[in-house]
Amino acid sequence: MATAASVPAHRGIIRRPTATTGWLSWFTTIDHKKIGILYGVSAFAFFLVGGAEALLIRAQLAKPDNTLLNADQYNQIFTMHGLTMIFLFVMPMSAAFFNYFIPLMIGARDVAFPRLNAFSYWLFLFGGLFLYSSWFLGGAPNGGWFGYPPNSTTDPSIGMTFYAIGLILTGIASSAGAINLAVTVINMRAPGMTFFRMPVFVWMGLVVQFLLAFSLPIVTVALFEMLFDRRWQTNFFEPAAGGKPLLWQNLFWLFAHPEVYILILPAFGIISEILPVFSRKPLFGYQFVVFSGIAIGFIGFGVWAHHMFAVGLGPVANTAFGITTAIIAVPTGIKIFNWMGTMYGGDLHFDTPMLMAVGAVSMFVIGGLSGVTHAVVPSDYQQTDTYYVVAHFHYVLFGGAVFGLFGGIYYWWPKVFARMLNEFWGKVQFWIMLIGFNLTFGPMHILGLGGMIRREYTYPASLGLTFWNQVATVGAFLIALSVLIFIVNAIVTQLRKPGLENEDPWDARTLEWTTSSPPPVYNFEEIPVVHALDEFWHRKYAEDKEGRLIRVPAGASDDAPDTHREHAIHLPSPSFWPLVAALGLPVIGYGVLYSWWLVGAGALLAIVGFIGWAMEPPVAD
Amino acid sequence: MQELDRFHEEAGARGVADPREAGHARHTHPSAKEYVRIGMILVVLTGIEVWISYSGLPHGLMITLLFFFAFVKFALVVLWFMHLRFDDARYSRFFIMGFAGACILFLVVLLLFKAFA
Amino acid sequence: MADTTTHAAPAEHTSTGLPSTKLAMWIFLASECLLFGALITTYVLYRGSSTTPPYQHEVFDIAYTSVSSFVLLASSLTMVLSLVAAEKRDFARMRLWLVATALLGMTFVGGQVYEFTSFYHEGLKIGGPGSNLFGTTFYTLTGFHGVHVTVGILMLLSLVGMSWAGRLPDDQAFPVEMVGLYWHFVDIVWIVIFTVVYLIPQPKPPGT
Numbered sequence: 047m048a049t050a051a052s053v054p055a056h057r058g059i060i061r062r063p064t065a066t067t068g069w070l071s072w073f074t075t076i077d078h079k080k081i082g083i084l085y086g087v088s089a090f091a092f093f094l095v096g097g098a099e100a101l102l103i104r105a106q107l108a109k110p111d112n113t114l115l116n117a118d119q120y121n122q123i124f125t126m127h128g129l130t131m132i133f134l135f136v137m138p139m140s141a142a143f144f145n146y147f148i149p150l151m152i153g154a155r156d157v158a159f160p161r162l163n164a165f166s167y168w169l170f171l172f173g174g175l176f177l178y179s180s181w182f183l184g185g186a187p188n189g190g191w192f193g194y195p196p197n198s199t200t201d202p203s204i205g206m207t208f209y210a211i212g213l214i215l216t217g218i219a220s221s222a223g224a225i226n227l228a229v230t231v232i233n234m235r236a237p238g239m240t241f242f243r244m245p246v247f248v249w250m251g252l253v254v255q256f257l258l259a260f261s262l263p264i265v266t267v268a269l270f271e272m273l274f275d276r277r278w279q280t281n282f283f284e285p286a287a288g289g290k291p292l293l294w295q296n297l298f299w300l301f302a303h304p305e306v307y308i309l310i311l312p313a314f315g316i317i318s319e320i321l322p323v324f325s326r327k328p329l330f331g332y333q334f335v336v337f338s339g340i341a342i343g344f345i346g347f348g349v350w351a352h353h354m355f356a357v358g359l360g361p362v363a364n365t366a367f368g369i370t371t372a373i374i375a376v377p378t379g380i381k382i383f384n385w386m387g388t389m390y391g392g393d394l395h396f397d398t399p400m401l402m403a404v405g406a407v408s409m410f411v412i413g414g415l416s417g418v419t420h421a422v423v424p425s426d427y428q429q430t431d432t433y434y435v436v437a438h439f440h441y442v443l444f445g446g447a448v449f450g451l452f453g454g455i456y457y458w459w460p461k462v463f464a465r466m467l468n469e470f471w472g473k474v475q476f477w478i479m480l481i482g483f484n485l486t487f488g489p490m491h492i493l494g495l496g497g498m499i500r501r502e503y504t505y506p507a508s509l510g511l512t513f514w515n516q517v518a519t520v521g522a523f524l525i526a527l528s529v530l531i532f533i534v535n536a537i538v539t540q541l542r543k544p545g546l547e548n549e550d551p552w553d554a555r556t557l558e559w560t561t562s563s564p565p566p567v568y569n570f571e572e573i574p575v576v577h578a579l580d581e582f583w584h585r586k587y588a589e590d591k592e593g594r595l596i597r598v599p600a601g602a603s604d605d606a607p608d609t610h611r612e613h614a615i616h617l618p619s620p621s622f623w624p625l626v627a628a629l630g631l632p633v634i635g636y637g638v639l640y641s642w643w644l645v646g647a648g649a650l651l652a653i654v655g656f657i658g659w660a661m662e663p664p665v666a667d
Numbered sequence: 668m669q670e671l672d673r674f675h676e677e678a679g680a681r682g683v684a685d686p687r688e689a690g691h692a693r694h695t696h697p698s699a700k701e702y703v704r705i706g707m708i709l710v711v712l713t714g715i716e717v718w719i720s721y722s723g724l725p726h727g728l729m730i731t732l733l734f735f736f737a738f739v740k741f742a743l744v745v746l747w748f749m750h751l752r753f754d755d756a757r758y759s760r761f762f763i764m765g766f767a768g769a770c771i772l773f774l775v776v777l778l779l780f781k782a783f784a
Numbered sequence: 785m786a787d788t789t790t791h792a793a794p795a796e797h798t799s800t801g802l803p804s805t806k807l808a809m810w811i812f813l814a815s816e817c818l819l820f821g822a823l824i825t826t827y828v829l830y831r832g833s834s835t836t837p838p839y840q841h842e843v844f845d846i847a848y849t850s851v852s853s854f855v856l857l858a859s860s861l862t863m864v865l866s867l868v869a870a871e872k873r874d875f876a877r878m879r880l881w882l883v884a885t886a887l888l889g890m891t892f893v894g895g896q897v898y899e900f901t902s903f904y905h906e907g908l909k910i911g912g913p914g915s916n917l918f919g920t921t922f923y924t925l926t927g928f929h930g931v932h933v934t935v936g937i938l939m940l941l942s943l944v945g946m947s948w949a950g951r952l953p954d955d956q957a958f959p960v961e962m963v964g965l966y967w968h969f970v971d972i973v974w975i976v977i978f979t980v981v982y983l984i985p986q987p988k989p990p991g992t
Contacts, residue, residue: 133896198924224815228811235800256764259769259814260814262815263815263816263821264772270924271924274920278910278911279912280915280924281911282826282924289830289920395980396698427961504916675928696868702865709861713850713857716979717847717850720982720985734979737976737978744971744972746966748861748863748864748968749964757807761807763812765814765815765816766817768814768818772822772825776831777825
């Protein structure tokens with residue numbers, strides 16, 4: 047291990063930066079909190095783009111035989127909408143929360159591999175930009191986010207090649223982040239923070255990292271196979287050569303099903319933090335919530351072919367996957383009951399974070415119910431490829447994940463930015479968003495069962511689908527209004543001077559609230575020693591004989607904060623090598639599209655980046 | 668308990684803080700001779716495998732034997748060369764998760780296609 | 785509490801007592817099992833499905849590839865011998881064995897390149913007109929493996945260079961162990977590939 051004494055003082059290739067303030071520091075930061083903010087801002091920007099794409103879809107579908115978008119444009123818009131919302135919004139926004147709060151919640155100073163953390167962020171950003179550059183370079187991906195061959199492998203536009211490469215890039219970013227965060231949770235907990243004293247948010251984070259680590263390699267193989275088919279006319283999915291398009295479907299869904307749990311578990315974690323705080327009660331059935339999260343992770347790998355019930359797998363396979371799909375509803379249901387149990391008998395405060403969390407749970411339940419109907423194979427035969435499915439996944443993804451993420455945004459905004467978002471306008475956003483959301487996606491159940499096929503750029507008037515489509519379009523614009531309200535709220539809030547009257551505004555339970563707002567770069571003056579679940583709560587409150595809470599004056603409680611002296615807090619210096627290394631990869635991507643020279647240049651850049659990274663001293667000289 | 672000194676970011680020390688690990692590191696390392704012995708066994712097994720592939724045995728038996736020997740070689744390298752036999756059980760747990768996952772993926776996907784064709 | 789920065793051999797204090805880098809490496813290798821699992825599944829799914837020649841039995845030279853396999857196996861041995869040397873703090877010998885490992889690795893990759901070129905000249909293509917599923921899946925699977933070997937060689941040579949220039953931390957055995965784990969993994973993937981791709985005989989397509 048490197049110490050000042052045992053490694054001769056040396057320089058890397060170029061002097062390692064030291065500044066932690068200033069605009070340049072954002073490019074060299076390896077601080078998990080700044081990286082969390084970078085993820086959050088980038089994810090939100092992509093959310094707006096994905097939302098604009100959604101509005102275009104709804105505008106096109108507001109009337110039958112509409113000509114706002116032609117079929118080719120529509121295909122690109124709905125494909126990019128899906129890709130953006132999944133890979134460039136929900137996942138990175140979850141990463142924002144994991145990055146910012148996991149180290150704080152476990153009492154650590156940073157993640158296990160801070161430079162690797164920066165590398166993951168930059169590669170995600172470059173991957174997203176790479177994907178979007180396709181609009182300007184011949185056309186965006188147009189084969190749906192699911193990219194089924196032979197359509198995707200034979201489409202003459204360049205878009206699906208951008209799809210394959212872009213998702214490989216973002217996949218590498220997420221894989222690196224998964225290993226980083228998993229090791230962080232396993233290895234960097236504060237003294238006394240056993241696994242079963244970790245906040246549920248951290249547990250959900252841990253499960254998500256393993257889902258990522260084990261599912262991403264599978265889709266990476268599929269994406270390379272698609273890339274090779276498109277770029278070098280290989281035969282993976284070419285039926286004339288004996289290739290099987292269904293291989294893609296299997297490999298893709300082997301990833302993409304765990305992916306939906308990757309999308310929802312972070313929000314479940316956030317909900318599990320918010321509900322106890324705003325019910326002023328501990329989470330009901332903590333261990334059940336934890337174990338059900340782990341169960342969802344495992345079983346989530348066993349249901350993928352339920353996306354393929356109608357392709358002709360045969361009754362044995364269909365039955366098996368129908369059963370596993372029904373089974374996975376159980377641990378999810380367990381969570382719902384535990385959340386209800388948390389609220390029951392609690393001293394409920396419906397501030398915006400709580401509204402968002404309760405909204406998320408209820409909307410998710412609706413989506414879960416339609417999901418259960420999908421598990422019944424004959425029923426799914428009627429629903430598949432219709433708007434009923436679109437309704438289902440938007441209820442769980444938007445209803446569950448997005449409301450949950452907004453809950454996290456309102457809940458943790460004061461911690462990150464030292465200002466409170468306006469509570470009145472927060473509530474306004476919530477209600478308009480809730481109404482708009484239900485107006486948009488509720489009718490889609492009806493449209494689906496009424497025969498409206500998904501992924502179609504228009505529909506004839508004679509089908510009688512017009513009315514509910516119009517309702518859905520109105521709903522979508524209401525959602526947009528609610529997001530606009532949020533943006534104004536955020537901007538006005540940030541224009542105020544930072545500084546919280548109360549640094550624990552929600553009277554919260556977990557360790558991140560023990561620091562100043564925002565936390566100092568090293569997080570904790572002294573690493574806390576943890577004695578219990580909800581450690582922070584126990585430092586503030588004891589209970590009297592009747593179980594009522596008594597506020598403990600600082601230091602007087604039985605569990606006085608037990609910190610231990612530190613001599614000096616050493617943090618690794620910032621670095622620009624992660625950015626350099628990450629930049630090499632999209633350059634290789636462009637090279638695969640256009641020129642072997644670019645492949646070489648990108649590879650060289652990446653290698654130089656990695657070598658510089660390996661050679662630089664831990665702190666600047 | 669001592670604080671987590673983050674100065675040595677990514678340094679990856681041997682975890683000497685845990686005496687069990689240190690003990691393992693010092694006393695149960697195979698010697699160079701033992702590693703060479705394992706290497707010889709691997710060579711012999713490979714030779715047997717090649718012989719089997721030329722042997723003209725019935726197809727089913729051949730596949731079984733070949734998979735068997737491949738698995739033995741795999742295990743030898745993982746347990747001895749990669750030191751999993753002597754290391755903390757947690758490393759094995761993670762590796763087995765991945766390895767089992769890969770095996771299950773292989774079996775189920777192939778089954779889905781046979782059940783199909 | 786002592787200031788850990790002045791210790792001669794400071795310990796890494798982690799919740800499990802296990803070094804973070806080693807934990808990360810094992811989780812990474814577990815995920816790599818799935819990468820190669822998906823590739824091997826593709827290969828096996830498509831074995832015997834090519835509709836046009838050349839076919840496996842026409843191009844494979846098992847004797848040649850067996851030599852390649854011995855080379856890679858030997859490189860695992862030299863890798864572990866380098867670790868033994870590192871743990872004895874005989875860093876010159878460690879570097880020698882690392883170089884040997886890299887050379888054996890380069891021999892393996894060189895052998896692959898030669899094999900691919902000769903297959904190509906016998907008409908086996910990865911894609912495009914005249915290609916078949918065998919070419920597609922064979923080159924992809926063994927190519928992915930070969931890229932992994934190449935990355936391993938780069939890491940080995942970097943280790944040698946950094947050790948020689950005094951740029952490694954005092955406990956040189958640790959990075960050697962980490963690179964060794966990766967290298968052995970690449971070897972065990974080859975053990976599977978050699979068996980599944982080369983040794984398991986394929987039913988010949990009718991008429992050949």
